[in-house]
Amino acid sequence: MGLTYQSVGIPATREMFNVKVTDNRSVIALAGNPNTGKSTLFNALTGLRQHTGNWPGKTVLQSKGSFIYKGREYTVVDLPGTYSLLANSVEEQVARDFICFAKPDTTVVVVDATCLERNLNLVLQVMEITEKVIVCVNLIDEARRKKLNVDIQKLSELLGIPAVATAACTGEGLPQLLDLISQVVCGDLKPKPKLVHYSSELENAISKLEPKIKEVLGAELNSRWVALRLLEGDKTLIESLEKFYSQEMIKATREVLA
Amino acid sequence: MAGSKTLNQLPVGSAAVVRRVNAGGIMQRRLLDLGLVPGTRVEAVGRSPLGDPIAYNIRGAVIALRQEESSLVLVELES
Ligand SMILES: Nc1nc2c(ncn2[C@@H]2O[C@H](COP(=O)(O)OP(=O)(O)OP(=O)(O)O)[C@@H](O)[C@H]2O)c(=O)[nH]1
Numbered sequence: 001m002g003l004t005y006q007s008v009g010i011p012a013t014r015e016m017f018n019v020k021v022t023d024n025r026s027v028i029a030l031a032g033n034p035n036t037g038k039s040t041l042f043n044a045l046t047g048l049r050q051h052t053g054n055w056p057g058k059t060v061l062q063s064k065g066s067f068i069y070k071g072r073e074y075t076v077v078d079l080p081g082t083y084s085l086l087a088n089s090v091e092e093q094v095a096r097d098f099i100c101f102a103k104p105d106t107t108v109v110v111v112d113a114t115c116l117e118r119n120l121n122l123v124l125q126v127m128e129i130t131e132k133v134i135v136c137v138n139l140i141d142e143a144r145r146k147k148l149n150v151d152i153q154k155l156s157e158l159l160g161i162p163a164v165a166t167a168a169c170t171g172e173g174l175p176q177l178l179d180l181i182s183q184v185v186c187g188d189l190k191p192k193p194k195l196v197h198y199s200s201e202l203e204n205a206i207s208k209l210e211p212k213i214k215e216v217l218g219a220e221l222n223s224r225w226v227a228l229r230l231l232e233g234d235k236t237l238i239e240s241l242e243k244f245y246s247q248e249m250i251k252a253t254r255e256v257l258a
Numbered sequence: 259m260a261g262s263k264t265l266n267q268l269p270v271g272s273a274a275v276v277r278r279v280n281a282g283g284i285m286q287r288r289l290l291d292l293g294l295v296p297g298t299r300v301e302a303v304g305r306s307p308l309g310d311p312i313a314y315n316i317r318g319a320v321i322a323l324r325q326e327e328s329s330l331v332l333v334e335l336e337s
Pocket residue numbers: 032033034035036037038039040041080081082138139140141142166167168169170
């Protein structure tokens with residue numbers, strides 16, 4: 001198919017996000033609701049080694065930085081804060097496209113420990129797209145102050161993905177976060193996201209679509225997630241496919257839709 | 259239901275519980291993603307100078323909604 005892969009399996013589409021592609025550099029995305037401390041965490045991880053610019057073709061700010069941990073180099077990308085990844089706004093589209101097409105080696109979803117429930121919606125959405133996800137329960141100091149106790153172990157079990165508590169502004173929990181990131185990146189730790197099961201009607205429709213989507217997209221995108229978007233009538237996904245992939249692939253996706 | 263209104267009718271400073279979202283399509287999903295699922299307590303916390311949008315506290319985040327959005331959310335006033 002029209003895709004060119006580098007020998008090491010770095011997605012060819014990654015370069016389209018102004019992210020330098022080299023063999024021994026892993027890419028980490030920071031996702032999350034607005035105001036959960038993503039940029040504070042980004043600064044804590046990267047220090048002065050960062051650049052800002054715009055996302056290609058968008059007026060949304062892009063911050064990239066790097067750090068070295070246990071001899072491996074990491075590029076960190078601070079995604080815009082969003083409540084959803086359904087591409088209803090430029091910010092949501094930027095965040096979704098980065099996760100789908102730049103395929104970060106790990107996505108860290110930063111959530112607010114003081115209002116966990118509202119934040120988990122985005123965690124579930126990211127888990128539907130990629131398995132390589134860690135939940136970072138930030139503002140844990142604020143939660144403590146409000147006498148809220150977050151059971152990190154339980155949260156991790158319920159979601160099926162690694163979880164860690166942090167206070168980005170004091171550095172609490174960062175060593176544990178770095179350790180989880182490196183373990184997920186090198187494959188020592190394999191998150192097994194527990195996905196949402198929908199009504200049987202919807203699940204039937206998904207299983208009808210999935211094989212056809214797999215035929216067209218191969219392992220490029222999570223077929224279950226694509227099926228859900230197609231059923232929802234999400235046109236922005238097709239537009240992004242057009243931008244990132246070859247013509248024959250788009251044509252085939254449209255045929256699945258028809 | 260005596261206390262039933264749409265969210266845009268909620269006076270600033272008072273709270274209500276979401277009963278239903280009547281938007282359909284992409285807007286339905288957007289409002290749900292903002293946390294407006296049935297059973298959620300919402301408080302109107304501030305009005306912009308022109309009266310639209312209005313800011314609401316939804317599950318711990320303050321979010322501004324326009325009339326055209328908030329009028330699609332059925333709520334029940336807290337007694
Ligand atoms: N107490 C406490 N405050 C924090 C913590 N992390 C971030 N903050 C504060 O929370 C506020 C928001 O942090 P940001 O890092 O800007 O949040 P963000 O997620 O990048 O926000 P958006 O980019 O708007 O989505 C700032 O005032 C930070 O200083 C934390 O762990 N504890």
